[in-house]
Amino acid sequence: MNEVTVRRARIGDVDDLVELRAEMFRSMGSVGEDELWRAHAFDWFVDRLNNVAYGIFVVDQSGRVAACAMGAVRDAAPSPLSPDGRDVLISNVCTAPDLRGKGFGGKAFDAVMDWARQTGIARVELMATPSGRGIYERSGFTANAFPAMRARLSAGGPSA
Structure with missing residues (x-):
């Protein structure tokens, strides 16, 4: 049987979330490919699975x-486009390479967008790959019009 379910991520999904990331x-x-970031990512996902400020979904x-997507409520100073200062950042939208083209990424993305709408927050943001x-x-x-810019904060100097 080829059953497809979209659901919130659970503790047993964390290894897959890290691998999809x-x-x-x-x-x-x-x-x-170093293991340090993976260990930190594992702990990060575990700590946020049941946090109401995060919506982490899997297909x-x-x-x-097969796929995942994540949303996080961000708190910032109010602005004209975000009068209460909050927005939702969507990230980690990814499908396993051998399962791409089947709509799984879209299902995960739709789930996180539904969650974002339910927060009552008016704005959502993401970084897109081509x-x-x-x-x-x-x-x-x-x-x-104002793309993200990044700099590494380290003793070694600036590098993104």
């Missing part, structure tokens, strides 16, 4: 995590 980084060209295909851009645009996302 690693796959997301590989797809983005951010190679980093389960016959007992296998391959994911279409699904986000179909959901009403538009490119921002």
Whole structure:
């Protein structure tokens, strides 16, 4: 049987969430195979699975995590586009490489968007890869005129 279920992530899904996160980084060209970040990511997911400020969803295909998506409520100073200062950051939208093209990523994304709407927060944001851009645009996302910039804070100097 090929049963597909979309649900909130559970403790037994954390290894798969970390692996899908690693796959997301590989797809983005951010190679980093050391185990330290994976151990921290494992603990991070465990700590947030039941936190109401996070919506972590998986698409389960016959007992296998096929895809995931995550939302997090962020708190910031109020602004014209976010009068109460809060927004939702969507991230970690990823599908296992051998299961791409079957709509699983879209199902995970839809679940996290439903969760985001239920928070009552008016704005949602995400960072899109070229391959994911279409699904986000179909959901009403538009490119921002002010793209994200990053710098590493370390003794070694600036590098992103």
